[in-house]
Amino acid sequence: MTVATTALKIGIAGLGNVGGGVVKLLAQNADLIARRAGRPIIVSAVSARDRSRDRGVALDGMAWVDDAAELAKRSDVDVVVELIGGSDGPALTLARRTLSAGKPLVTANKAMLAHHGMELAQIAENAGLPLKYEAAVAGGIPVIKGIAEGAAANRITRVYGLMNGTCNYILSRMEAEGLGFAAVLADAQAQGFAEADPSFDIDGVDTAHKLSILAALAFGARIDFAGVAAHGIRAIEPADIEQAAALGFRIKLVGLAEVQDGQLFQRVHPALVPLDHPVATTMGSLNAVVVEGDFVGRLFFQGRGAGAGPTASAVVADLIDIARGDVRPPLVMPVADLAALPRAPAADRRGRYYLRLTVADRAGVLAELTASLRDCGVSIESLVQRGTAANGGAMLVMVTHEAREADVLASLAHMAASPAVAGPPVMMHILDF
């Protein structure tokens, strides 16, 4: 292929982890990228907050812009790359101005897309512009392309996986080192693997952002972030991890979206995953996404979901598409064709559940608790009572047979009200597919 001399000129807003990585990748692989894209891709302007900061990358020849929104109207910028972050604020202002100025937008910002993706997709579509965001979900893993292109012919009924490297890292270390959640989190923060404010990660919000985007692509639906129930990993104890392993499972923070009977179910929750499932073998900060299509079967994507290199790899792949002239609806289908799917109630879901309670170590307690389950129509597949807890109680772990979720929750509420039970019971889902 001959390389056209007209370069694609980009403006980058945000020169942190990802922005720095994009500058570095475009410089280091410039020749290869130009040959694949059919034209060189050059950075003509950049913006960040602190001009004096050393970013470890050469910014020679690039104009510095103090107000990121200015990038949208510069004549030397053909495409804007938004790498600031945050659902609103300067990132959203820049995104709106870029598309309104008739320029393509590339972003890694899942929070912004989860909240404003429908609006931005509509503006891009009306203007016939690319809006690309491969890096926003699972970092370097080409899962957006996987769904939008590779699996495009399939009816997709389920998409799920591990989309937050921080949670997977914490759970992996808790297992490997037998440490508590708080100790591993503190160490991860000290080493820079977890944010100073880790709540978006550990409370499942970041996974929920990504899941809502994947669900829209997979099911031809409108993005419904508000419809994702998010539960995080704070309540998980080393004893849960140990007990799960003894039962043949590994605990993971799973984001799950399904369509059943025309209803959309979206939830982020810790789940017990069978040890031989590829999701269970995804350790450390790796991400994994599973897509189930009616003709292709189970697709499994695994790789680095974060970090400068992998995320830049996805951002630059989007830029290469734009340089090649690839324009298509941002959410695969025109916005008007996306379904507003009703939300599926969790109450009627059926599955097996892991329950952990701390109970008074005295005769009759077990009979009382199992009666609560029986009265709610929940039967027990296995039950283990483990040594004495710090408060003098005993830890009781149960796995239920398949049961209706509302019935399990009702029995848990009943058990929690018993004077024999100390502290809130813990319930986790068992991934049986």
Ligand SMILES: NC(=O)c1ccc[n+]([C@@H]2O[C@H](COP(=O)([O-])OP(=O)(O)OC[C@H]3O[C@@H](n4cnc5c(N)ncnc54)[C@H](OP(=O)(O)O)[C@@H]3O)[C@@H](O)[C@H]2O)c1
């Ligand atoms: N980090 C990852 O591995 C990863 C993976 C996937 C997706 N993402 C997404 O990529 C985006 C960037 O993440 P990051 O980790 O690179 O963040 P980061 O390291 O915190 O960098 C953010 C950058 O934005 C700049 N910035 C902040 N406010 C600004 C403003 N008003 N105008 C111009 N620049 C501004 C900051 O400037 P200063 O440097 O001067 O402070 C900084 O360079 C986020 O949406 C994130 O969710 C990140």
